[in-house]
Amino acid sequence: xxxxxxxxxxxxxxxxxxxxxxxxxxxxxxxxxxxxxxxxxxxxxxxxxxxxxxxxxxxxxxxxxxxxxxxxxxxxxxxxxxxxxxxxxxxxxxxxxxxxxxxxxxxxxxxxxxxxxxxxxxxxxxxxxxxxxxxxxxxxxxxxxxxxxxxxxxxxxxxxxxx
Numbered sequence: 001x002x003x004x005x006x007x008x009x010x011x012x013x014x015x016x017x018x019x020x021x022x023x024x025x026x027x028x029x030x031x032x033x034x035x036x037x038x039x040x041x042x043x044x045x046x047x048x049x050x051x052x053x054x055x056x057x058x059x060x061x062x063x064x065x066x067x068x069x070x071x072x073x074x075x076x077x078x079x080x081x082x083x084x085x086x087x088x089x090x091x092x093x094x095x096x097x098x099x100x101x102x103x104x105x106x107x108x109x110x111x112x113x114x115x116x117x118x119x120x121x122x123x124x125x126x127x128x129x130x131x132x133x134x135x136x137x138x139x140x141x142x143x144x145x146x147x148x149x150x151x152x153x154x155x156x157x158x159x160x161x162x163x
Contacts, residue, residue: 019095020105025117028067028089030125034082038130046074046081050136052144056106062095066110070118072126072136084125088118107145115139 053069067089074081092110094102119136126134 016096018097018101019093020097020109021093022090022113023063023093024089024091025114026089027086027117027121029085029087030121031085032082032125032129033080033084034129034131035080038081042076044076044132046076048134049073049075052111052139054106054111059091062093064092064094064106066090066092066106066114068111068114068118070115070122070136072122072134074131074134082126082129082131084122086118086121086125088114088121090114103149104145107148108141111139111141115141 049072051069051071053071055067055069057065057067059065067087069085069087071083071085073083090110090113092105094105097105115138122136123134126132
């Protein structure tokens with residue numbers, strides 16, 4: 001890395017080994033809805049629902065756009081207090097990764113990089129909407145990826161076995 005920044009060519013092993021490099025991080029899309037605004041009726045004790053989705057778009061054979069969609073809804077009783085959706089994107093260079101490593105990159109590593117940006121944006125939108133600050137808890141994308149991989153493997157519990 002330091003060699004590249006200084007204009008020198010990277011070491012030979014750097015060009016043949018696996019590479020996962022973040023090139024850009026940006027807010028791709030966001031929306032905020034508060035149907036009734038921040039009304040001070042009763043104690044603020046909402047039911048928070050968090051949904052996470054990851055999508056990948058190939059920009060070139062080695063360049064991928066990964067989009068982490070974070071959707072947060074808050075209900076106070078039966079009423080929706082607010083709904084926030086943030087699509088945090090990153091452009092990643094992937095080179096010389098095995099299929100398994102590529103899946104792990106898209107399912108765990110890239111979302112781990114993007115989540116803090118999305119988390120800050122959600123907090124900002126909720127606060128700007130007049131509601132108390134909302135700090136989403138950290139998410140263990142490695143554990144989510146592992147659980148998802150176990151569910152999709154043919155010998156995972158609950159998956160039918162071919163006869």
